[in-house]
Amino acid sequence: MPYTNAPDMPAKLARLRERFLVRLSEDLECLQKEADRLVSDDDGGALCSAYHRLHRLAGSAGTFGMPDVGRTARALEKVLKPVACIEDESRLDSGHKARLFEELSSGLQVLRSLAGHQTSSAHDPSLDKANVFDRTRLEGKQARLLIVDEDTDRASLLCRELSSYGFDSLEVSVDAMMTAIDCAENSGVVALLASPVKVPKVRTVRNSSSDPAILRLPIFAVGGHDSFDNRYELAENGARGFFPDPIQLPELVERIEKLSADQARGTRGRVILVEDDPDLAEHYRLVLHLAGIDVRIVNDPTRLLSDMAAFRPDLVLMDVQLDGYSGVHLARMIRFDAQWLSLPIIYLSSEDDPDIQLDALSKGADDFLMKPVSDDYLVRSVQIRCLRARLLSDLMNQDSLTGLLKHSLIKQTLEQEVARCRRDGHTSAVVMLDLDHFKTVNDTWGHMVGDTVIKSLANLLRNRLRETDLIGRYGGEEFLVVMPGCDLDDAERVMQDIAASFSALAFTAGQDRFHVTLSAGIAAIHALSTADESLNAADTALYRRKYNGRNGVTVFRSGPQNAPQEAH
Amino acid sequence: MLLPTDRAARILYIEDDPDIRAIAELALEDVGGFTVRTCESGEAGLLEAPGFAPDLVLLDVMMPGMDGPETLQALRNDQGVRDVPVIFMTARLQESEVDHYLKLGALGVIPKPFDPMTLADTIRHILADS
DSSP states (O other): OOOOOOTTHHHHHHHHHHHHHHHHHHHHHHHHHHHHHHTSSOOTTHHHHHHHHHHHHHHHGGGGTOHHHHHHHHHHHHHHTTTTTOSOGGGSOHHHHHHHHHHHHHHHHHHHHHHHHHHHHHHSHHHHHHHHHHHHTOOOOOOEEEEEOSOHHHHHHHHHHHHHTTOEEEEOOTTTHHHHHHTOSSSOEEEEEEOGGGHHHHHHHHHTOOOHHHHTOOEEEESSOOOHHHHHHHHHTTOSEEEOSSOOHHHHHHHHHHHHHHHHHHTOOEEEEEOSOHHHHHHHHHHHHHTTOEEEEEOOGGGHHHHHHHHOOSEEEEESEETTEEHHHHHHHHHTSGGGTTOOEEEEEOOOOHHHHHHHHHTTOOEEEESSOOHHHHHHHHHHHHHHHHHHHHHHHBOTTTOSBOHHHHHHHHHHHHHHHHHHOOOOEEEEEEETTHHHHHHHHOHHHHHHHHHHHHHHHHHHSOTTSEEEEOSSSEEEEEETTOOHHHHHHHHHHHHHHHHHOOEEETTEEEOOOEEEEEEESTTSSSHHHHHHHHHHHHHHHHHTTSSEEEEOOOSGGGSOOOOO | OOOOSSSOOEEEEEOSOHHHHHHHHIIIIIITOOEEEEESSHHHHHHHHHHHOOSEEEEESSOSSSOHHHHHHHHHTOGGGTTOOEEEEESOOOHHHHHHHHHTTOSEEEESSOOTTTHHHHHHHHHHHO
């Protein structure tokens, strides 16, 4: 097959994309004129040409890496389709035209905002490169924030600052908010940021939706003056957080991060159900499955332990009276195994004598659910316990400051990746990252500020890397990243982008503003035979980078170019 | 259906949008390794086709002047290129429309927007399946 390797493809694509952006802004101007003509006397053919223009955008924007623009154009195209290009457009009644004008105008607002967004990122070469890279290689999902603010300067500044933390944020008006949410399929909207004045309207618009995912979107108030009255009023208006001027960006980012992690966690859960009545078991399974919980039914207790080992549940639901077995004994048996000591076990029982319940609880289970249990009650009891179980296990496995994997766990992950590379023959990279002159930060501004710097790097890493990459806090200011299926060149490019973005972050301490840089060493996991060897290689590269002036990325390459150079 | 193996396959892409023509050239030549010629209208495509002798024609559905289906009809009436396979490119993709285009004699339909990095693969899959 004549597949050509096209190394200059990203540059060529970027040029075409720039050209497309120019035409996009011309198209948007024309569309606005066509919309304006709708409500003037001279509207002959305005709808038809707007319709064709939107159709063309719908079919092309995605090709230039702007699927949101395409989807928004498609939505507007659908609005116009029934009325566009009919024989005599001017015969539409004026009320109908006014409604079309409204819809078209708010859609155009979203399109302009999306287009402006693309243009600003196109001017930043590092972002642009990241975009092309993301689209062609990484399927990482980016969190999008919508910003609603009457002060557009403040909103654009916030947009830019949030994007340097890896968030994709978009400035919209209240009217255009729903369109922007609907058209953001791929990069899901995770939060709405609104200036205090806009919070009530944003809430009203959000609550007009019937989609539970949209109703759950949190609203954060940003900017404005801090006072008890303001805080109380915002709380009354349903805001989930308040970040008054001057906005502490690392705190805001941290809140949004936590929130999206909790949301992702809330919908999952794995449950083993030990129940010998097949109809009842299937009913429970279905009810829980609809709530997003995975259930494995065990109807033969002799298979319980092997099923648990394979399924790794967050929780066990155990029928107390099983045919020939006692649930109480089975629960105690599960606890024989040290790895299941903290696993929640819940009895499903028709026993309502509190003394007998207590006796059973002391023998290994955590709680009772009385049969018959209502579907809703079952779902909620299981969800809340799964969530707690996950939080607990996160606490045990995660670094408390950054939420990243702890030292021992990231190292274990690296060992697993070494084994996988050997088995499957794929390429993977390991990165050792270290903050430059971090001691000076702590000494000058104190540990609280130092912690903020560390958290900011953790958040940036989480946002910029793929979901499949594993990130751990290796030591005080040292991080370890394992990138499965990633070759050295890709890893280098991604890390260079991250290093550049990080050095651009401005931290504040009192009146001072300062920047921190990082150094990174990268090594190929597949090229070395043990985890320690690849760690050493990454460490060597990091050491070279520190030696050669810090603030950047060095790759450890085995082979002749790495051998000591002879003097000429 | 097989493409020639001894030389790069030739593709004629008829499309009225100049930006799409430019990116399609990249997608098909740089990424896909095909030899590509583009035309801005059905009329121009009909003039170009006999001399270029394409192995495949990509045809935009909605164009001013002759639209995609009309262009396909005209190609089928042209002695020199009547057998060349045609794939439609369309931004409107409903099942009934796909069926309609296939009945007209198209080999396949590719939805727009397309991904420039995978367009060539998509074409090869359609050809391999037919």
